[in-house]
Amino acid sequence: DAGITQSPRHKVTETGTPVTLRCHQTENHRYMYWYRQDPGHGLRLIHYSYGVKDTDKGEVSDGYSVSRSKTEDFLLTLESATSSQTSVYFCAISGTGLSGYTFGSGTRLTVV
Amino acid sequence: GQQVMQIPQYQHVQEGEDFTTYCNSSTTLSNIQWYKQRPGGHPVFLIQLVKSGEVKKQKRLTFQFGEAKKNSSLHITATQTTDVGTYFCADNYGGSQGNLIFGKGTKLSVKP
Numbered sequence: 001d002a003g004i005t006q007s008p009r010h011k012v013t014e015t016g017t018p019v020t021l022r023c024h025q026t027e028n029h030r031y032m033y034w035y036r037q038d039p040g041h042g043l044r045l046i047h048y049s050y051g052v053k054d055t056d057k058g059e060v061s062d063g064y065s066v067s068r069s070k071t072e073d074f075l076l077t078l079e080s081a082t083s084s085q086t087s088v089y090f091c092a093i094s095g096t097g098l099s100g101y102t103f104g105s106g107t108r109l110t111v112v
Numbered sequence: 113g114q115q116v117m118q119i120p121q122y123q124h125v126q127e128g129e130d131f132t133t134y135c136n137s138s139t140t141l142s143n144i145q146w147y148k149q150r151p152g153g154h155p156v157f158l159i160q161l162v163k164s165g166e167v168k169k170q171k172r173l174t175f176q177f178g179e180a181k182k183n184s185s186l187h188i189t190a191t192q193t194t195d196v197g198t199y200f201c202a203d204n205y206g207g208s209q210g211n212l213i214f215g216k217g218t219k220l221s222v223k224p
Contacts, residue, residue: 033211033212040216041216042200042214042215042216042217043155043200043202043212043214044214045211045212045213048211058211059213090154090155092155098143098204099160100145100157100158100159100160101145101147101155101157101212102157103154103155103156104154105153105154106154
């Protein structure tokens with residue numbers, strides 16, 4: 001959807017290396033979220049942000065950290081990638097938290 | 113924690129047949145949102161239901177929220193090949209901060 005972009009779209013990395021995924025929005029929305037999507041598990045919340053420098057953990061936050069230094073950017077970092085973190089990662093934004101989310105196109109991450 | 117159960121996991125229909133997916137919870141749902149994800153795509157917001165017993169329609173799609181707010185359903189009348197994809201329900205348990213918890217989705221395939 002217009003207004004939210006994720007980068008990179010695809011990435012292959014080695015076990016133990018750090019990886020950072022970027023989510024960029026032009027909608028000036030307050031809320032931003034990182035989800036991972038795996039077969040059999042659906043979409044699970046990793047971390048979310050409710051403002052600049054305001055973040056909190058989601059359901060599957062172990063092994064991940066986030067940062068939000070500007071309204072438009074929300075970064076997801078895998079400090080030391082593991083094979084279990086191979087997944088499709090989606091960023092989402094929401095204006096009020098009570099409205100529907102707009103998702104980015106996703107990042108397919110493979111950890112070998 | 114909060115869990116949202118979605119059934120069936122898969123549904124195969126002939127074009128023109130109807131389709132229904134159900135979303136259930138053992139606890140009271142807050143607000144239900146419905147999303148569609150096309151193969152290889154990202155989730156796209158369809159609708160949000162807030163009130164007990166609420167019914168909303170979008171062309172051939174009918175969304176219902178149960179009287180006790182413990183279940184919801186999406187019904188598609190006369191399916192078309194463009195309806196192919198995975199349909200997710202999500203409970204907005206986080207209130208004003210969002211935090212959707214997703215069901216695992218129902219994957220719909222339509223045979224022309």
